[in-house]
Amino acid sequence: MAFSFGLLHTDGDARRGEIKTAHGTIQTPVFMPVGTAASVKGLTTAQLAQLGPEIILNNTYHLMLRPGAETIEKLGGVHRFMNWDRAVLSDSGGFQVFSLSSIRKVREEGVEFRSHIDGSAHFLSPESSIEIQRQLGVDIAMAFDECPSHGLPKDEVEKSMEMTNRWAKRSLAVRGEHALFGIVQGGIFPDLRKRSVEEIGSMDFDGMAIGGLSVGEPKEAMLETMQLTAPLMPVDKPRYLMGVGTPADLLDGVAAGIDMFDCVMPTRNARNGTLFTSEGKVSIKNARFTTDDRPLDPNCSCPTCTSVSRAYLRHLFMNGEIAASVYNTIHNVSFYLDLMRAIRQAIASNSFKGFREDFLSRFASGKNE
């Protein structure tokens, strides 16, 4: 299996590393743009590649429903399907089954659910999730987990966590040629998280993820759980905080020793006209941009900021033009990738703490809307 992780440097708890895959090397800490249905929403694969991400995420749940994992296998896998030659990580489908689908029946064997698209009945188990991810042909697959929603009583979260751990063993038992990451659960309960990270950490995974955060819990609880869990994770494997988050969250995660992130925030916000800049978030529909000829973010060198003005971006958004989503997505994804590049440089030069403070004070200085 063409997968390895090397730790290059540390700065406090922040880690600078390198993941090698059959589809290229990934510099960490890394942000993975989300390409739900084998498409980072708003971008062609060529536009995405121009922004330079070294890995993207695909959703098992969406692809198994449409066009189906067998179809993608027949077409040569997701890389060929979307003409993407860098690395791909797929989630296990667990989170989407519990957040998107309806009429779920969770048994020890797996989960029965109905498609949110057409109501058709489907079944996911550790074995079938791993098989689907093998059919997709991804570089990194995730173990199948149950992702309990926030607010459940502790004993239910505990039972769910224990099943996730049993499912992790079953996922490992059927793994393919891809790398396989385990997922730590346990809600916001410190002792459950500790037990989960110990049990998952004792298994032969290639990396480990913190799942079950950003599911409705208060921001403080998310941070505390992440900060408690990260240092307990194996030092010699990549640590992945799933589904998180804002630029500040990424900085907090890196500070706690996280190596990998994914989130729909940059792409979804782009489509809603909320754009990240070095001076904070802005809503591009604000009337003050009507005749503003400046680039969206003068400190950004993305294809959007180097070609069109705030006034044009506002005009496209107000007109509902498709190009609004495209230009905005190009910028927001660039912003996240640039932030990670700067973070990696800061760690390498032992200046991450100062970088983080500077970034947050600049980011909070703007007219946040």
Place this chain on the structure above:
Amino acid sequence: MAFSFGLLHTDGDARRGEIKTAHGTIQTPVFMPVGTAASVKGLTTAQLAQLGPEIILNNTYHLMLRPGAETIEKLGGVHRFMNWDRAVLSDSGGFQVFSLSSIRKVREEGVEFRSHIDGSAHFLSPESSIEIQRQLGVDIAMAFDECPSHGLPKDEVEKSMEMTNRWAKRSLAVRGEHALFGIVQGGIFPDLRKRSVEEIGSMDFDGMAIGGLSVGEPKEAMLETMQLTAPLMPVDKPRYLMGVGTPADLLDGVAAGIDMFDCVMPTRNARNGTLFTSEGKVSIKNARFTTDDRPLDPNCSCPTCTSVSRAYLRHLFMNGEIAASVYNTIHNVSFYLDLMRAIRQAIASNSFKGFREDFLSRFASGKNE
């Protein structure tokens, strides 16, 4: 004024020419992609430029309503606004006022109408249309015309045509630094078209357009009117058939001596999943494409056909992905531009007649859906 037209070669009635503008030279016959609100729907300006059009069309009606001609003038004109350095032609707003807006009051002075966006009241006259087009900063402006819908009695079409001719004189009287084209009207009545082309042709326009076709009349009547009108137009000025049409219409137009075309068909069809190929039109949502790994059109070298499969295009379309519109628009616009390139080559080598027959027989050979 940086505008000139030169006729390079003729092949039967088909003309091979060259228009020079301050924003580059345009090889004719030419198809102008429609960038209604200063955006060719689905494409960033960089994506559009990659496809190589030498001129695009903007809609005066849409831009005067949003963001407003003064706003665009303040921002340095449409070229700078959308970061487009090739030529731009704007229509006069006449057609949209009569097809999109509500509560119109047509007087000799001009037209009162209400915006289709917010119902606000506006007024367009020959003078204000030309002023708006000057504010947009286009290379070629169109005289303000009344575009009667199909089916009106002849005397009404005649009165309308006479007013369009008076409006043409008023448009000329206030022209700016841009080139200005006159528009021939007269519905599908041969004697009215003849009168109109004589009167407009006697005025000092830089080019002449056939307006008022593709407005609901039978295809035969459109072709007959075009074929009757084109040869009466001045030989030494560009001839522009407005709002037309299908690939077959373009070939018919060129055969009759037309030099310029525009139409929303390639872009609108792209968004609806109807794609033009060398073997005819296809609907990309057809189930037979589900596992079809071939390029959409093996004879096409556009960024879509050289990067992704029919199966991927179908998948994106069925998922409602933004990228579906983008990939499809790239292809359809490329198809139209490639067709015009091939037409120009055929004229230059005196083989247009054979080319036209070959193209139409190939285009009709596919599974038209």
